[in-house]
Amino acid sequence: MSIDMTMMYVLHDALRRELDRIARLTETPDGLLKATVTWELFTTYLHIHHTSEDDALWPALRKVVPETDLALLDAMEAEHAVIDPALAAVESSGFDDLAENVAVLRDRLTAHLRHEERETLPLIAATLPEEEWARFGALHRQRVGDDTARYLPWMLDSAADDLADRVLNSLPESIRTAYRDDWLPAYRAIRVTSRESDTSRES
Template sequence: MSDQGRDRVDVTFMYAVHDAFQRDLDRLTAMAEAGDASGPAVEAGWDRFKRFLHIHHTAEDTHLWPVLRAKAADPAVLDRMQTEHDRLDELLDIVGAAVSAGSAARLADGAARLAEELGAHCEHEEELALPLVQDLLTKAEWDAFGNEQRRRLGVSGAAAFFPWLLDGAEEATRRKVLGVVPPPVRLLYRAVWRPRYLRAPRWQAPASAH
């Protein structure tokens, strides 16, 4: 489909979300390898990560892949995306069980496996699926995918999502993401959401990264 006559979709958020997922799993793996497998930070971080990944993948399954299928996108690519989602669900269960058990060894192994699989999935999505998105989807269809994620997040979820998304992000990414959200969201992020997020238990970057 030609770009002429329609707005090309902006996939800024997709890349930012992928980076945030990988950052979180790198932190979790490092924490577990250092023997930290229980406590408020581990549990709160896991609940947050699991919720945001579930919302993201569910919105893809309901508002992205079916729309691309209806536009005759390569079915092999879309089948691969859904198969990888199923595999990631299995690994999420493994990591969740390790968090519940408080086992550092099991958590380090499970988090490393999940990080590898999710990293590969994000690469496949960026290399194979996002070009289809930009070639075939209208801006309205892409916005519907984003709106579904916002609906599932709700206001309280957004208050946790944006500071989580931008935790440790490069300044260029932060500016770009905040540049495409409404001004009230930027104000809330800076004045309320980010300070509250920084005070709450969360996964921390390894000490060697500081």
């Protein structure tokens, strides 16, 4: 059985999507309040994702990859390290420098995700034991915890139907039912303000 990275790619797409929304919403003072929920969800799940990689995925890879690939893992950790101050800069921004700081964050994060997808995910597929991948996934799920009710619809928001179906079909029936009947409607309710802003700017 090979490692299924569908959820990793869907999560990366969600992070890129949210940064695009944040960039649009923070272009005008009226959009700042509307960006609050988007920013809170984005930073919460980015933190969980990156700390889970730092604590479980990179150390497990270091034990199995050839020595020539250790520099790639060093690069992954270094890229995480420069994203943190970019997040802090956005948090402390006034309106005048907010757009510039969001752009810096977007450049750093999208470059990191692109690098990870191009080089690190193939390395994981080729070298990481399935039990270590499962351990990383378990830690990630543990850290999301009770927030799964927000995390899952957030992650699948705007995902292609086939990818969303693959993610949902990998989950227990009880989770799929809760997602369809409760979690997705609740998520849509909290996101309506930012969605209205997106729509108004695109019309």
